[in-house]
Amino acid sequence: MSVSKATGTHIVKKLSAAFICIWLLLGVTFSAFFLAKEYDHHCHMDDCPICQTMAVCESFVNELGSVILTAAVAFACLVLTILLIKQSFEILCAPTPVSCKVRLNN
Numbered sequence: 363m364s365v366s367k368a369t370g371t372h373i374v375k376k377l378s379a380a381f382i383c384i385w386l387l388l389g390v391t392f393s394a395f396f397l398a399k400e401y402d403h404h405c406h407m408d409d410c411p412i413c414q415t416m417a418v419c420e421s422f423v424n425e426l427g428s429v430i431l432t433a434a435v436a437f438a439c440l441v442l443t444i445l446l447i448k449q450s451f452e453i454l455c456a457p458t459p460v461s462c463k464v465r466l467n468n
């Protein structure tokens with residue numbers, strides 16, 4: 363009974379994380395497209411909604427761009443650490459004559 367509740371909570375957390383990731387990715391993508399589309403915007407009035415939207419999109423892309431870069435570096439460090447640990451286990455757990463059950467006479 364408690365196992366199914368834990369699994370259900372685990373699935374909800376995974377789905378929530380996936381939904382947030384997709385939502386942020388779409389936000390960054392559409393913000394970048396908007397900035398690219400309005401790159402040559404010539405403003406002639408105060409409180410221009412396009413300029414305000416561009417400022418919001420620019421800050422959103424800058425903030426999440428740095429977060430994505432940090433996450434990519436952290437992921438690369440994690441993968442490198444896992445590879446180093448795996449290689450150290452292979453070195454430390456090298457087969458010995460005893461583990462291979464070789465009989466050593468004399």
Ligand SMILES: [Zn+2]
Binds near residue numbers: 403404406410411412
């Ligand atoms: Zn404008």
